[in-house]
Amino acid sequence: MTKKPKILLVYTGGTIGMVKDYNTNALKAFDFSQITNKIPELQQLNCAITTVSFEEPIDSSNMNTKYYVMIAEMIAKNYEDFDGFVVLTGSDTMSYVSSAISFMFENLQKPVIFTGSQLPIGDLRTDAKENLITSIQIAASTENDEPVVKEVGLYFEYKLYRANRTTKINAEQFEAFASMNYPPLAESGVHLLFNKHLLLEPDKKQNKIIFRKKLVDDIVVLKLFPGITKKVVETIVNIPNLRGIILETYGSGNAPTEKWFVKLLENAIEKGIYIVNVTQCAGGSVILGLYETSSELKRIGIINGKDITTETAIVKMMYLLGENLTKEEFKHYFETPLRGEISLN
Structure with missing residues (x-):
């Protein structure tokens, strides 16, 4: 029995x-x-x-x-x-x-x-x-x-x-x-x-x-909207001790192509801040480089969140930030399904 x-x-x-x-x-x-x-x-x-x-x-x-x-x-x-x-x-x-x-x-x-x-x-x-x-x-x-x-x-x-x-x-x-x-x-x-x-x-x-119980919570969600100003983005990327940004983009990962916007994100990445691209859509996936409006993000080294939810992107970032990874490892593990949280293709 x-x-x-x-x-x-x-x-x-x-x-x-x-x-x-x-x-x-x-x-x-x-x-x-x-x-x-x-x-x-x-x-x-x-x-x-x-x-x-x-x-x-x-x-x-x-x-x-x-x-x-x-x-x-x-x-x-x-x-x-x-x-x-x-x-x-x-x-x-x-x-x-x-x-x-x-x-x-x-x-x-x-x-x-x-x-x-x-x-x-x-x-x-x-x-x-x-x-x-x-x-x-x-x-x-x-x-x-x-x-x-x-x-x-x-x-x-x-x-x-x-x-x-x-x-x-x-x-x-x-x-x-x-x-x-x-x-x-x-x-x-x-x-x-x-x-x-x-x-x-x-x-x-x-x-x-x-x-594993080391979670780093020095992160922020930046949700894009038409008309978002340089001042707002500048303030967010310059938050003291910021370690990561979940960037909520449009559609399949698209964002403004204005020079100031791309430059602010590029500077943040150079300072060691991780930026993950997730879609604002309830369903679907980020496909970096599909349109011109996301190819710039791909060029500056933004991490592809694929079809991860914002909620999961936040906690996955907290978890990976606690693991002392190199820049390459962080990107690799974020873009790889660790607990079935993102689709492979």
Whole structure:
């Protein structure tokens, strides 16, 4: 008889962990050690669930690199004792934090599933129960005594996505997330169906997990818009101690060809600031050099973000800046899929 998978449920904060006090109508944090009382259906799952919570739940708007490390440490500390992990955070910044965790663990061999909800767990019409039950079921899913998922996923409203491919697209609908450039890893209907050919397979030769927690956050996002002034760009590229810029360009990576604009970026690159080109479009990819408006960027050595999301570009840059790489190595690793975050072609 195969043993029951052991799942660690990590609550950091967010809407999912709120219950209404019906006397005052105020929302208060839910005690996750009582989770099976609130959701008795969890007892039907073939797994043993242990819960751990942040001492003080944090709102996802206050999420930062310190909390990324706290979440990663909770997983790292319990990695050998559990078969899968479900992390509950606020949905507003979930794409950022789940992407960060995907880079902080190299050679991950177990599922780490992020989920949350648009309505509190105690709400009559909540989406929290389904999201939580299915996330735990995914984390506990095995085949031939091995977990089906061996990567960081994000589950929301009947779909499991690769976490570092997601963007929050809606603050009103239950279907809050999209993964424009990569299909869902699993879909939950009458049956829970995994698209196994899309799942990451860790390198069998590298079976030791490496936990990295050095993140450098001296970076900025520069979103282009028609009419952006020299003064604005100049101010941004000259931020003291700046290490990296995520440049949100138009379409397939296009930007103004005005001499002052290109020169400011070129000077920044010469000073050792890394600049990554990502598209403002929800879907699609940067193709440097496709048009004249991006060939100048290619010439000055801007890094091609390809079809990476802005959220993932930010955390990948934080991760790579902490690795003491040469200029050539940084460019190579940024343009190479490390955790399935960008497409090869």
